[in-house]
Amino acid sequence: MASQASTVDLRTRLQEWIPKIVLSPSIAAMLVFVYGFIALTVYLSFSNSKMLPSYDLIxxxxxxxxxRLSAWWTAVTNLAIFAxxxxxxxxxxGLVLAILLDQRIRGEGVLRPIYLYPMALSFIVTGTAWKWILDPGIGIEHTMHLWGFVNFRFDWIKNxxxxxxxVVIAAVWQTSGFVMAMFLAGLRGIDNEILKAAQIDGASNFALYRRIVIPLLRPAFLSSFVILAHLAVKSYDLIIALTGGGPGRATELPATFMYSYTFTRNSMGIGAASAVIMLMTIAAIMVPYLYAELKEKK
Incomplete structure (x- = not known):
């Protein structure tokens, strides 16, 4: 009996420790390569780093x-417009598409993947494709000229x-389907009995959505805002593929500013400082959201 009890006890301990052992390399890697490098970036932002890291604090x-850099404020202004x-x-x-699909229209199973497909692409692919589409020499403007509309102009990418x-057009094209999926999940989670009761009381469809459905979608609105704001702040690859930050600094964002000053202008300290500002911006978005979620669960 004692040997059986010890065997069971050993098996229980193994069941408890095996997940920890399996996950420990991933946790260690995350601590080093995520939080470790975040800490290093914060340290470098207070250092005299130029082309190479320096550990002399200033x-x-x-x-x-x-x-004091006008380029930084240009990037911040562009981010405010873009975001x-x-x-x-x-x-x-996303909300309009979700409401339309929630009507159980025919072909929903085909339309939903079509709307979601752009999110499966990388921002590099999206930026490159839209660069070709918007280029006046080969894109929409050129096509309209071939069709006989010789006065048509659409040269925004060079203006x-x-x-x-x-940049807004390309980013919206890629992400709006994902937002639609979040809203559609929220709509499908609403109790139909509530909606039927409101309809019996004589509520119109407009009043139904304005007074019941949209307020119940508050978690979906909050989640979409957090995700979209996070994507906007860290946008880099889309900008590089689509415009390269140009013309001039017309589409430069904090992420491209940070890369430029860190790796091409030999000002690693300033680049690290801009990265810390971006991190603080994302934290200012994420922390209240996480606090609200935890408080709601409690």
Missing amino acids: GLTNYAKLF SLYIIICTVI RDMAIYT
Whole structure:
């Protein structure tokens, strides 16, 4: 009996420790290559790093230099324009598509993957494809000229004042289907009895969505905002593939600014400072969201 009890005890301990042993390499790698490098970046932002890392601390000098650079404020302004339009348009299109698909229309099984397909592509592929589509020499403008519309102009990608909006177009095309999926999941989770009761009371479809459905989609709205804001702040590959940050600095964002100053302008300290600012921005978005989720669960 004692040997059987010890065998059971050993088996129980193995069942407890095997998941920890299996996960420990991944956890160690995450601690080193994610949080370790975050800590290193924060340290370098206070250092005198140029082309190579330096460990001589100089306080807040890099942050002072960063906030005096007009290129940084251009990147921040571009991010404000891009993020606001990107979030609003994706949310509106995603909600409208979700409401349409929620009507159990014929062909939903075909339409849903079509809307979701762009999200399966990398931002590099999306940026390259839209660069060709928007190029006046081979894209939409050239095609319209071949069709006889010789006065048609669509050269936004080469226009300093309009180039940032081409980034919005490409980003919305890729992400709105994903937002639609989140809203559709939220709509399918609403109790039909609530909606039937409101319809029996004489509520119109507009009032039904405005007073019941959309308020119940608050978690989906919050989740989509957090995800879209996070994607907007760290946008880099789409910009590089689509416009390269140009023309001039018309489409430069903090992510491209950080890469430029860190690896091509030999100002690693300033680049690290801009990366820390981006990290703080993402944290300011994520922390309240996580706090709200944890508080709701409790």
